[in-house]
Amino acid sequence: MIAWRPLHRRSLAASAAMSTAIVVPVVAVLIRVLPRDWTAPVRAGVIAGAAVLVVAGVLVFDLLRLRTTAWRLTGERLELRSGIVFREHRSVPRDRIRSVDLTADPVRRALGLTVVKIGTGEHTSGERTMLTLDPLSRRDAEELRGVLLWQAGQEHGGDDPSRDAPLAVLDWSWLRLAPLTVWTVAGGALIAGIAYKPLDALGVDLVESGAAAQLWEGVTTRPWPVIPLLLAVNVLVGLTGAVVTFATAWGRYRLEREPGRLRLSRGLLTARSLTLEERRLRGPGLGSHGRSGPGSHGHRGLRPHPGAAMTRRLRATVVSTAFLAAVAAAAARSWSLPPPWSWSWAVPVLALPVTLWLAADAARGLGHALGERHLVTRAGAIVRRTVALDRGGVVGWTVSESYFQRRLGLITVSATTAAGDGHYDVLDVGAEEGLDLAARAVPGLLGPFLRTPGPLRDGLGGELLDPFSERHGV
Structure with a gap:
């Protein structure tokens, strides 16, 4: 009989050290809420006692966890x-x-x-x-x-x-890719939101202190110098955070x-x-994010998707821009907003060239390939994701077709697997090409669900038995 083995006892020392993450905010709150008329020794004693109780509580919990946890490895x-x-x-x-x-x-x-x-x-x-x-x-x-x-x-x-x-080691030149993430433009606002609660616990109320009111007054009275400055500070903080995060996560x-x-x-x-x-x-046996980086070599062998995929994205971008501009114009008119806020409808219009470029880049980024062992699919705009899925791990297919896809002759083919994300999508591929891809990737799996005008050769060609359904699971 193989004996059960405990976890390591030095976990108690680790828990004691990491309990400072709880002790520090508790002490900060006590410093703020304890009566000011108490003597310094009494305040110090209460704070020290609270810190000891926190550490003791963490240690007791970890000791109970260690005593009730065991593992063993049999044949x-x-x-x-x-x-x-x-x-x-x-x-x-x-x-x-x-x-x-x-x-x-x-x-x-x-x-x-x-x-x-x-x-x-x-x-x-x-x-x-x-x-x-x-x-x-x-x-x-x-x-x-x-x-x-x-x-x-x-x-x-x-x-x-x-x-x-x-096979690969860190190249610090990859650090230049760290800013290519949404956190670069949202990092400053995110940190400010996270810091609000701790500052409030320490008695720093930005609203009551008037800092928030002064900032809002600056935005409303001098928007052109203040807003670009705030955006620049936000980007600078986000850029610094992205670089530090990349270096600490991917160093060595x-x-x-x-x-x-x-x-x-x-x-x-x-x-x-x-x-x-x-x-x-079974899942992403090879995955790469971005245009270059660890394990990325350009993926030149991928087949591009039809031009209708770009048409779909460009149309959606134009419609979305028109909708946002109309909503902003209606709001400015109904609320009688003063300049420059009355011109807020122009923001999505001015951004249209950028959003159209992103839509076109997303369409150009679509691609797929079928190798001897893997199904490869790629999608994304600025940050592209390429997944190589082991064909032996595909257990089913889902074919999706929206109203707008059907009008353009497009479908989305999703390979279902028990690993990774559970499914991987080939987005906006031509209907015939997508079904052929699924049939060839796992021969015999999709064939019984296809209707063909003639003999089904090698599991290729045809259409789904129920062509009127917008979503088909195999």
Whole structure:
């Protein structure tokens, strides 16, 4: 009988250190709300007592969690028992384990601890099936990783001398791509929104202090200098945040191939090491975001989508612009807004060239390809997402056709899989080409649902048996 193993006891030290994230706001609130007529020693004693209680509460909870959590690895399964009040026993067959993720924040790294997440790549009730061991020692975590994925290495010939050569390492020139995200233009406003509550707890009320009123007065009385300045500050804060986030998240990036496995490690502060068994990759076996970066080589082999896809996006952009301009003009007229607000309807009109360019860029970004093992699909405007889906993992197809798509001869073909996002879309592809793609990607799966004027050759051609339905699931 294989014995149950506990989590590592140094978790208590990690919990004590991380409890400061709770202690600091509690102390800040107490400093604000305690009566001013209390003597300094009394105030200090109350604050210190509250801090001790918080730390003690965190330690008691973590001690109970450690005492009620245990795991074991048998020849067939990985099992986990947990739960302080409600007991839970979870079990995963070893032959279904797809990934092992080792994550250590700065506190756990200093204590030699690692959080281990074991995933199967499947979904249950919309959630990914995953077991979490929090924490194990770094040595035990690496040993467990090797044991769980040992079979994949054996099936691919054991040790491979070429694995010492990484597939990719961090190129700091990629840092220039960090600002190409929505957070660059929204980061400042987001940080201001997050900081509002802590500032309010510290007694800093921007509304009562008059700062918000002064800012609004500046916007209304001097909009042309104030609004560009606010936008510039917002972009500067967002740009700084995007660069720092990229550097801390992707520092020390390294992608390596081990026998039967891919291993990705990254992170300056929080170290993460993700190991995937290659033969069980079902979701985005290759994914890239942006025009270049880790693993991106341009994807020149993708087939472009028909011009009707661009027509659809350009029409939608023009209609949306006209609608926004009409709404803004009606609001300005009904509320009798003074200049320059009475000209707010011109903003979407002036932005039309930019939005048309984005729509055209999104249409040009559409593409798909069918390789020997993978179905590849790409979509997106400024940030493009390319997904390579293992054809062996496709378990079904969904064909969607809206009213406007039908008028342009377009459909959206979605490959259903048990891993990753659960489905991956080939957007706005020609109706005949999309059905042919689905039929060729998994021969025999879509064929019985197609009606063809003649013999169905190699699962190609034809139309769906129910051509009047706007959504068909196979």
